[in-house]
Amino acid sequence: MRILFVCTGNTCRSPMAERLTAKMLERFDLGDDVQVMSAGLAALPGEPASSGACEAMRRDGIDLSNHRAKQLTKKMVEEADLILTMTASQKRHLLEIYPMSAGKVFVLKEFAEHGYNLESSEKLLALLRRLNTKQERFWEANSDTVRELKEEREGLLQRLQEIEDKLAAMEGSLAREIRQEKEDIRKLEEQLMSYDITDPFGQSDEVYCRCADEIAQAVEGVCKHLQSEQLRD
Template sequence: MKTILFVCTGNTCRSSMAESMMRKMLEDAGEATKGIQVISAGTAAAKGQGASKHAVQVMQEKNIDLHKHRATPLTKGLIDQADLILTMTRNHKSQVLSMAPDAAYKTFTLKEYAGRLGDDKEIITEIEKLQGMIQKKKIDFYKKYEDEIIPLRNQRKELIDRLQVIDDRIKELEKEMAKTIENEQREVTYLQDMLPSVDILDPFGQPSWIYRECAKEIEEALKVIIQKITDK
């Protein structure tokens, strides 16, 4: 493992704290974690924005300086660069996978990867199985229709006057594809609704004690992950 990417929404609170705490833990772990790079990004980050005031304050209490942190927008390039992607919530995970479906094998919520799910592990296993089925059906579907879809997409760029006709056909194909996975997708949604524990608390706009609780929650998960890394 060379690069760990933390992902949240704005990259000024949760992922910035996770990045800075993880970096300090890796330094404390010494030689066992040498060479591991830690970065963070936000799905809706404003490039260059500083860490939130309370995030800076709470990290100062841990002797970590976040004053120089600047938000980084999440890109496909960052996803491809990372060897492990840890998101703060299931929604962030979904956004990562919508940008890079092939990153599913290395993308987890922080709590998922830390294994701090207790009795929820069976549900997670079932979700992953269903998501695997969904991905396979999508791949099979596009393989079946790629000879039609690819030329249509090319024509859409070149022939503006035929754009509506092409769009209509693409929508028909997408609706047909959606029907092939609707049962599995419904089950995934149902099971995900049973998993409130996999998201990291969002402290944005809250008082400093909420940030402190969020940092504590992240830190506990990171301790488990550091143990996983150093045990390998």
């Protein structure tokens, strides 16, 4: 019997499942009867196992350093007697690509709990067939309209880009025109910042006292100016 474990990249979950199963088969005295392997739906062939996977396996006395990722192939699917995925979406994706694998594809934990219970797989396959049928009918009836709308959208996007370019050019021209004024304002604001009274909110009593002294000094200056204005009148 051949068991194929499948995940996305074949660098974490499926290689761990492969090696753990190989070790456990010996415990169940099944090592001579079952072969295990793993692959990924979107693997980069030759990639090593992740460092986290290697460390996790090291705790169980398993060396994963020699693992290299493999891309799932039709031949692997055909030769496997049992295919166990790590997630339900991976199971669905695998059935979409290889519908002939129906009946031997399960989510790992699904099979661990229910064994060869094909009810969920048959339901999923039936739903996928209905989905494909509806999609085919839709595209048969609407492909021309969708194509025309996409072309129209492309034209609108191109026109929008032209408008964006013109706006950017105008805004750039304005920025160059007012550059000197903005620089003068920045310098003036830097000078005015020396007049700022620091906000003491949430700080120590000492900061509040310094703030009060600062305000008192400023208020005294205000009063002096008001007094001088009154005397002038």
